[in-house]
Amino acid sequence: MSKTSVQPPTMIPVARPFIGEEEEHAVVDTLRSGWITQGPRVAQFESDFSSYIGCGHSVAVSSCTTALHLALVALNIGPGDEVICPSLSFIATANSIVYVGATPVFCDIDPVTYNLDPARVEEAITPKTKAILVAHQIGLPAEMNAILKISKRHEIVVIEDAACAIGSEYEGSLIGRPLGTLACFSFHPRKILTTGEGGMITTDDAGLAARLRKLRQHAMSLSDVARHSSKQVMTETYDEVGYNFRMTDMQAAIGSVQLQRLPDFLEKRRYLASRYDEGLHSISWIDTPFVPDNCRHNYQSYMVRLKGVVAAKRDAVMQELLEKKISTRRAIMAIHRERPYMSEHWDKVLPQTNFATDTALILPLFHQMNEEEQDYVIEALHSISV
Ligand SMILES: Cc1ncc(COP(=O)(O)O)c(C=O)c1O
Numbered sequence: 502m503s504k505t506s507v508q509p510p511t512m513i514p515v516a517r518p519f520i521g522e523e524e525e526h527a528v529v530d531t532l533r534s535g536w537i538t539q540g541p542r543v544a545q546f547e548s549d550f551s552s553y554i555g556c557g558h559s560v561a562v563s564s565c566t567t568a569l570h571l572a573l574v575a576l577n578i579g580p581g582d583e584v585i586c587p588s589l590s591f592i593a594t595a596n597s598i599v600y601v602g603a604t605p606v607f608c609d610i611d612p613v614t615y616n617l618d619p620a621r622v623e624e625a626i627t628p629k630t631k632a633i634l635v636a637h638q639i640g641l642p643a644e645m646n647a648i649l650k651i652s653k654r655h656e657i658v659v660i661e662d663a664a665c666a667i668g669s670e671y672e673g674s675l676i677g678r679p680l681g682t683l684a685c686f687s688f689h690p691r692k693i694l695t696t697g698e699g700g701m702i703t704t705d706d707a708g709l710a711a712r713l714r715k716l717r718q719h720a721m722s723l724s725d726v727a728r729h730s731s732k733q734v735m736t737e738t739y740d741e742v743g744y745n746f747r748m749t750d751m752q753a754a755i756g757s758v759q760l761q762r763l764p765d766f767l768e769k770r771r772y773l774a775s776r777y778d779e780g781l782h783s784i785s786w787i788d789t790p791f792v793p794d795n796c797r798h799n800y801q802s803y804m805v806r807l808k809g810v811v812a813a814k815r816d817a818v819m820q821e822l823l824e825k826k827i828s829t830r831r832a833i834m835a836i837h838r839e840r841p842y843m844s845e846h847w848d849k850v851l852p853q854t855n856f857a858t859d860t861a862l863i864l865p866l867f868h869q870m871n872e873e874e875q876d877y878v879i880e881a882l883h884s885i886s887v
Pocket residue numbers: 564565566567590591593594636662664665686687688689699700
C-alpha cells in the first residue's frame with residue numbers, strides 16, 4: 502500500500518447526515534407541544550416545501566417508498582397495468598409497483614447519465630402501459646423532455662422518483678415542480694435533507710393532492726387537525742381502504758429546519774464535487790460524473806465509473822480504500838438481479854444497466870467533509886495499487 506500525506510483519525514464515511522442544535526430544539530418543542538404526529542408542523546413543512554420548490558401542493562408521508570405507493574394508488578394503477586421503470590435504482594422503485602398489483606417493466610439506461618434511455622422507454626410501451634416511473638438517479642435529472650413527449654404521444658402518466666433529487670434542476674427549474682403528474686422525495690438519512698425517515702409528494706393538481714391527503718390517513722373524511730379545531734362534534738367516515746403513511750410532527754419540525762439549511766448543503770456538495778472532478782480527472786481508469794448542460798446536479802452521491810482492468814477489480818479497490826479508512830459503496834443496484842425480480846429476459850435486455858452496476862463506485866461526500874479529508878481520498882485513489 503503506498504503512503505498518502507494525511508491519515509484521517511477516524512473512518513471517512515460515504516455519507517453522514519447533518520443535524521444541528523436547531524433540529525434538536527425543534528424536536529423538543531414539538532414533544533412539549535402536545536401534538537406529535539401529523540399535525541400543525543407537518544402542515545408547516547408542506548407549506549415550506551411548496552414555497553421552496555415552487556409547486557402547487559406538497560403532501561408529506563412516511564417515506565419515499567410510501568410516497569411512490571400512494572402515488573400509484575391515487576392514479577388508479579393496479580392489477581393488469583404495466584409501469585415502465587429503471588432496474589438501475591433502489592429496489593423500492595419496483596416494489597412500489599408490485600404493492601399495487603401492477604407489473605414493473607424494466608428499461609435500460611443511458612450509460613453516460615445512468616438515467617432511463619428514452620429510446621428504450623418508447624420500445625417498452627405496450628397497450629397495458631399505464632405509467633412511466635422515472636428516477637432522477639443519485640440526483641441527476643433524467644431526460645424529461647424526451648420522456649414527456651413519449652408519454653403525451655401514448656397518453657400515459659409520468660411519475661418522478663425524485664428520492665435523491667432535492668435541489669437538482671432541470672432546464673432552470675427545481676425538480677419537484679412536477680414535470681410529470683407527481684414527484685416523490687425521500688428524507689432518509691442518506692439523502693441531502695433528512696427527517697430520519699420521511700417522504701414528500703409534490704403536484705400541481707389540487708384534486709390529486711386532496712386524494713393523497715385522504716389516502717395517507719386511512720382515507721378518513723376529516724383530518725385530525727380539522728376535527729380537533731372544530732367547534733362542533735364531527736364524526737369521520739371511511740369510504741375506501743386507505744393507509745397509515747403519516748409523517749410525525751417531530752420529523753416535520755426537523756424538515757422545516759433542514760429546508761433552511763438546504764442552499765448551504767447544496768453549495769458545499771457542488772463545491773466538493775468540483776474538487777473531486779479536478780482531483781480525479783488525470784486518473785486514466787476513472788470517469789468522473791457527466792452532467793448535461795440543461796441539468797444541475799445536487800450531488801446526493803458522487804459516483805465515478807471505473808474503466809479498463811480496474812473496473813473488474815472494483816472490490817479490491819474498495820477493500821484497499823477501506824484499509825485506508827475510506828468507506829465507499831458499489832454503484833446503484835440493479836433491481837433485476839435481486840431474487841423477486843430475477844429473470845434471464847431482464848438480464849438480456851439490460852446490458853447498460855448490468856455494465857453500470859458492475860463498474861461504478863460511490864465516493865465519500867457529505868456536508869461536513871473538509872478539504873483535508875477529501876484530498877486524502879483523492880490521493881488514495883491516485884495511489885491505488887490493484
Ligand atoms: C431512487 C430511490 N427511490 C426510492 C427510495 C426509497 O426511499 P425511502 O427510503 O425514503 O423509502 C430510494 C431510497 O434510497 C431511492 O434511492
